[in-house]
Amino acid sequence: MEDLMPTVTFLPGYRKVTVPEGTSLLDAARAAGLAMNVVCGGQGKCGKCLVFIKSGNVSFEREKFRKFFSDPEIARGACLACQATVLGDVLVDVPEGSLIQEQKILVEIPGREEIPLNPAVRKYEVYLSPPSLDDTTPDLTRLLEGVEAVGGPPPNRVYAPLGVLRYLPQVLRRSDWHVTATVALVPGGYRLSSVDKGDTTGRVYGAAVDLGTTTVVVYLWSLVDGQILSTASNYNRQISCGEDILSRVNFSRKGGLARLQHLAAESINEALKSAADAAGIDLEEVFEVMVAGNTVMTHLFLGIDPGYMIAEPYIPVVQRMLSTAARRVGIATHENTGIYTFPAVSNFIGGDVIADILATGMTEREEVTLLIDIGTNFEAVLGNRDWMLSCSGAAGPALEGGEVLFGMRANPGAIESIQIDPATLTPTYTTINSIAAPRGICGSGLVDLVAELLRACVIDRTGGINLEIDHPRIRKGRYAPEFVVAWKEETQIGKDIVITENDIKNLIMSKAAIHGACMTLLDAAGLTARDIERVCLSGAFGNYINKENAITIGLIPDVPLERVENIGNGAITGANIALVNRKRRKELDGLARKITYIELNADPSFMDRYTSSCFLPHTDLSLFPRVQQMLEACRLGQGVGSRQG
Missing domain, CATH: 3.30.420.480 (Domain of unknown function (DUF4445))
Known part of the structure; x- marks a missing residue:
């Protein structure tokens, strides 16, 4: 039957795959080993999985998704792989930009402190007496007694796996009874992990x-x-x-x-x-x-x-x-x-968040810390060494470039930071890998862009673009008002890179979910933003985000900037701590049990807080006094938008 099924061929590599009729092009691409860029999870919301049908027949409602394509692209047979289904043999051209590319992955740990070394695995070099008719001690007992004699654990607490026992007699005799035993502390005792010839104590x-x-x-x-x-x-x-x-x-x-x-x-x-x-x-x-x-x-x-x-x-x-x-x-x-x-607190507060908590040092501090890990989903933890509250929710893909017309992941060519001259509305930006011609805008760049447009009075507190401003970068657009960030002559993609009013409102909804969650935790603890002594932003997004701009748009509570820390990849920092220090690892289950999880969907006040946060920065400007001053300056006539609007 397989030879009767349609064959999908993907260019430029001529990868072929046979799939049942009705299979989406996205699933066919995955079957062919192509990692398509689908930020929205295949829901047709991000427009990132652009492909061109060279020949053959697919089912695709092009008009429904027309906003993602230019007229020349439509003429070439543009469609979205996630929304097109195979009706027969088809030849598909996949642009490079539609594949997952090298991403800016956060590896370095900013400001790393030395972690006390106390590993759970150690090696013991031993010289053993060979057995004789007068000493018939079994090989394993002989080895473990030798380990105990040089500072290792008692033999009755050490488990020896069958695999080690199978080669133990040979390695002891071939090494002339000079070996190194690797012993690991495990739940319930110790494990004899390996026995090596000679001295290997320097290699653990x-x-x-x-x-x-x-x-x-x-x-x-x-x-x-x-x-x-x-x-x-x-x-x-x-x-x-x-x-x-x-x-x-x-x-x-x-x-x-x-x-x-x-x-x-x-x-x-x-x-x-x-x-x-x-x-x-x-x-x-x-x-x-x-x-x-x-x-x-x-x-x-x-x-x-x-x-x-x-x-x-x-x-x-x-x-x-x-x-x-x-x-x-x-x-x-x-x-x-x-x-x-790592242990977890709930379905949604997992081991990565426990690792984040280790990285912040919250478990050892009296000061109140707010930890936020932001992605398509977010997690927030509020507390100190005595208590912790946590919650999680869906921020939506906008902060990672999804559901934003020219949004993208943190790949080479993405605009990652941006400033706008309030007098001329001219943007200046930096891109990942310093590529001159941008391809789109990643999350940190989007936060900068919204904050800068607000400062320049181009957008109002609802995210609406002021079309009364007479400026070439501000225009109606095909489907919504938009601001031109880069002209097509400047870009890699041959299109103007813009941010639309719809994009801005998607970003506002994403940031509102995070800010509303933070306010829910504060209220549950009987605290206000003034009581927060540290805000720790974790993850790649949190590391590269501009702290002042995050406050300006109301992504995080308004606290003094010196209290906001980018802790980098908190998950890997916490994993490092638990790896090299067995005492800290032993505390993990207790730490997880200590954290109270608040289900936002079951909290009747969360939706009110979310709705109140669906403005820039918030409906209650008294929560953001510095932003309030900036908006007042805009109202009094500073900036192109206020002068011309």
């Missing part, structure tokens, strides 16, 4: 992993001297099965769980190998791996069914910290390497 390595929905970051450590040897990052290959968490859970429910588990392990292995090659070490000598990921990613990595987390009553299989051996989850280190995952 561990890896911290941030298993993100989109990217994977690895730090490789020496557990002997506490030095970071190398870092590496790459895309999470699970993207081929779904852009977002919900898509992947649904994929797993359709028999794809094993595939997703394999792809997660493959993604980690790819980063591990890159890091090991850079450091010049053997992955067989990596004996600890600490993995931080959200609750769904942790389930998928371990091959645990996450399906019941998206169906009422929304229950995960497990929330506590888990450990397993590398061989059980396909990690390409020593087979007895301990793989540890």
